[in-house]
Amino acid sequence: MNEINILSIDTATKYCSVAVYSKSELSKVCRESKKHSSNLIGLIQNVLVDRNLKLNDLQMVIVNTGPGSFTGVRTGIGVAQGIAYGLRIPLCGIDSLSILATGAGKKGLVVPIMDARMKQVYTGIYKVENNCSDILSPYVTNPDDIQIMNQQEFTVVGDGWQLYQELFQSILGKGAQFQESAVYPDAALAISAYLYYGLGNPASPLEISATYIRDNVVQSKFAEDMKT
Numbered sequence: 001m002n003e004i005n006i007l008s009i010d011t012a013t014k015y016c017s018v019a020v021y022s023k024s025e026l027s028k029v030c031r032e033s034k035k036h037s038s039n040l041i042g043l044i045q046n047v048l049v050d051r052n053l054k055l056n057d058l059q060m061v062i063v064n065t066g067p068g069s070f071t072g073v074r075t076g077i078g079v080a081q082g083i084a085y086g087l088r089i090p091l092c093g094i095d096s097l098s099i100l101a102t103g104a105g106k107k108g109l110v111v112p113i114m115d116a117r118m119k120q121v122y123t124g125i126y127k128v129e130n131n132c133s134d135i136l137s138p139y140v141t142n143p144d145d146i147q148i149m150n151q152q153e154f155t156v157v158g159d160g161w162q163l164y165q166e167l168f169q170s171i172l173g174k175g176a177q178f179q180e181s182a183v184y185p186d187a188a189l190a191i192s193a194y195l196y197y198g199l200g201n202p203a204s205p206l207e208i209s210a211t212y213i214r215d216n217v218v219q220s221k222f223a224e225d226m227k228t
Contacts, residue, residue, distance in 0.1 A: 012068025
């Protein structure tokens, strides 16, 4: 697996990022943009040149399926599907919150919180060890209705908690360790999530779809290891 050539695309947030993994090395380019569609192809070309690769050298594509910007997510998936379908290679979709959870660089419980606009946040609860699994599936909520962690120690990442910092520090309690370095999911983190945490299932490009959770109903169940 370490010899596979992977292209990764992330357009779910205001940062458009592209990464390539080849010969056990990772290269990434990133640009803040209001219109990812005008930047994405150029970024892909730049990162391939940096790794001395051509499109035909790719063996798999990874894309962030959201949640995030509706237009951004659709742009990224559309381009990723076009490349993978044209090359007849697998496409692997990974959701934003899982990418953020593994990007924290912490083992144990991780709570990614992303700005969902409309004064809401996307969040979930993940257990990160040698793999990554969700303890509470991704959901959208008002900040003051976020699920509480039963006073366990956990890491909080993402841009969402910083928007409501005092509120989350009060609600989540002393067990929360707020990490400022992992703010947004990106293409390089998605590659790491696939290679080192087993996230994503490579599939036919047309089988990949966007992750929409705004209308999801939160399942009010926690795994046994959440209990004190």
